[in-house]
Amino acid sequence: MNIAIIDPIGSHGSSHHFYLFGQAEGLIKNGVNVSLFTNSKTSNPKINGLKFYQSFGNIFMTNNKLLNGVKFVLGSFYSIFKARILAHNIIHFHIFYSNFLVLLNILLSKVLFSKVVLTVHDVDTFTNVKVHNYIKYLCYHYCDLILTHNEFSKREISSFLKYKTEKIFIVPHGNYLPFINIKSNQEESREHLNLPKSSTILLFFGIIKSVKGLDVLLNAFREIIDKNPKTILLIAGRSMDNNFCFYQSIIKQERLEENVIIHNKFIKNKDVPHYFCASDLVILPYKKIYQSGVLMMTLSYGKPVVVSDLPPLSDIIKHKVNGFVFKSENSVDLSIKVNDILSNKSKCLEVAQNGVNTIDREYNWNRIGKLTLEAYKFL
Numbered sequence: 006m007n008i009a010i011i012d013p014i015g016s017h018g019s020s021h022h023f024y025l026f027g028q029a030e031g032l033i034k035n036g037v038n039v040s041l042f043t044n045s046k047t048s049n050p051k052i053n054g055l056k057f058y059q060s061f062g063n064i065f066m067t068n069n070k071l072l073n074g075v076k077f078v079l080g081s082f083y084s085i086f087k088a089r090i091l092a093h094n095i096i097h098f099h100i101f102y103s104n105f106l107v108l109l110n111i112l113l114s115k116v117l118f119s120k121v122v123l124t125v126h127d128v129d130t131f132t133n134v135k136v137h138n139y140i141k142y143l144c145y146h147y148c149d150l151i152l153t154h155n156e157f158s159k160r161e162i163s164s165f166l167k168y169k170t171e172k173i174f175i176v177p178h179g180n181y182l183p184f185i186n187i188k189s190n191q192e193e194s195r196e197h198l199n200l201p202k203s204s205t206i207l208l209f210f211g212i213i214k215s216v217k218g219l220d221v222l223l224n225a226f227r228e229i230i231d232k233n234p235k236t237i238l239l240i241a242g243r244s245m246d247n248n249f250c251f252y253q254s255i256i257k258q259e260r261l262e263e264n265v266i267i268h269n270k271f272i273k274n275k276d277v278p279h280y281f282c283a284s285d286l287v288i289l290p291y292k293k294i295y296q297s298g299v300l301m302m303t304l305s306y307g308k309p310v311v312v313s314d315l316p317p318l319s320d321i322i323k324h325k326v327n328g329f330v331f332k333s334e335n336s337v338d339l340s341i342k343v344n345d346i347l348s349n350k351s352k353c354l355e356v357a358q359n360g361v362n363t364i365d366r367e368y369n370w371n372r373i374g375k376l377t378l379e380a381y382k383f384l
Contacts, residue, residue, distance in 0.1 A: 007040075007093040008039050008093060008096075009096045010040070017044065024179065026183075027179045030374075031372075044080075085113050089118075094119060125158065126153075152173075154175065156175060156320075179301070180304065191282055207237070208287045224259070234264075239280070240266070243271045287308050310328045
C-alpha cells in the first residue's frame with residue numbers, strides 16, 4: 006500500500022509535525038510505503054523508509070494571505086501530482102478547518118483517481134473564521150474516508166452529514182514520547198524562562214481561545230493562592246480571540262497580578278520543553294474540545310494534568326489514576342481539586358507516572374499505525 010500524507014502546516018502548528026512524524030513511522034512499521042509532503046520550516050525527521058518533500062516552501066512565514074494562498078495552491082498541485090507519479094493511490098490530508106483550498110485539494114485528488122482520506126482534528130474551528138457549512142459538507146462528502154480521534158467527534162461529524170455513513174473511523178491521537186528529548190531539569194528551565202525557582206508553577210499552555218476556559222481557571226485561582234500563596238500561574242500561548250483584555254480584567258478584579266505570569270505569544274518549538282519542564286502541574290480547563298495535542302504533550306513530559314470532564318479528555322484521563330478531572334466550567338470544583346493535588350505531592354508523582362504508562366501502552370504510534378491501516382482497508 007502506497008500513501009501520500011500532504012500537510013502544509015507541519016511545524017507551523019506548534020507540535021503538529023510530531024503527529025505527522027509519528028503517523029508516518031507507525032504506518033511504515035506496519036508495512037506501508039509513505040511519502041510526506043509539507044513545508045520548508047519542518048525539518049526532515051529522517052525516518053527509515055520515509056520519502057520527505059518540502060513542497061510548500063516557506064508558506065505561512067508572512068502575514069500576506071494572498072501570497073500564502075498562492076503557495077498553498079502551488080504546493081498542493083506539486084504534492085498531489087508528485088504523489089500520483091510515485092504511484093501513491095491514497096492521499097491523506099489533515100484538517101483543522103474546512104475552506105475552499107482544502108476542498109480544491111480533495112477534488113483535484115479525486116480527478117487524478119486517488120482515494121482521499123481526511124483526518125479531522127477539529128470538527129468546529131473555535132475561531133471567528135466564518136467557515137461556510139456547505140464547503141465543510143462537501144469536504145466530508147467527497148472524501149472516501151474520515152478519521153477522527155474519538156467517539157464524540159465521530160458523532161458530531163455523523164450528525165453534521167445528516168446521513169448514515171460507514172466511512173468514519175476512530176483513530177486516537179498518538180503520544181509524543183518518541184520526540185521528547187529532555188535536556189534540562191526544572192531549575193534550568195525556570196532560569197531559561199526567567200521564572201521563580203521556589204514557586205509551585207501551574208501551566209496553561211497553547212493557543213488561547215474562549216473555549217479553552219482560561220477564564221474558568223482564573224476565577225478558580227484566587228481560592229488556590231489563598232491556600233497556596235507561593236503558587237504561580239504561567240499562561241503560555243498566543244491569543245486568537247483578540248480579547249486578552251477580558252482575561253486581564255479578571256486578573257485585576259481578583260487581584261492576581263503578583264501570581265500570574267503571561268507569555269502571550271507563539272511559543273517556539275525550541276522553547277516548548279522548557280515550559281513543561283518548568284511546571285509542576287498542567288491544567289486544561291476546556292469548555293469544548295474535540296482532541297488535545299496539549300494533553301498528549303503533557304503526559305509525554307511526565308507531568309500531572311488536570312482536565313475538565315469533557316468526553317475527549319475524560320475518555321483518556323481517569324481521576325486520581327492517570328490524571329485529575331473536574332466538572333467543566335466549574336471554577337469552585339477546579340479550585341478544590343487543585344488545592345487537594347497540591348497538598349499531596351506523592352500522589353501527584355504516582356498519577357503522573359501512570360499517565361506516561363497509559364499513553365505508552367494505548368497511544369503508541371505502532372498501535373495508531375495498525376488502526377490507520379485497518380481503516381485504509383475500507384477503501
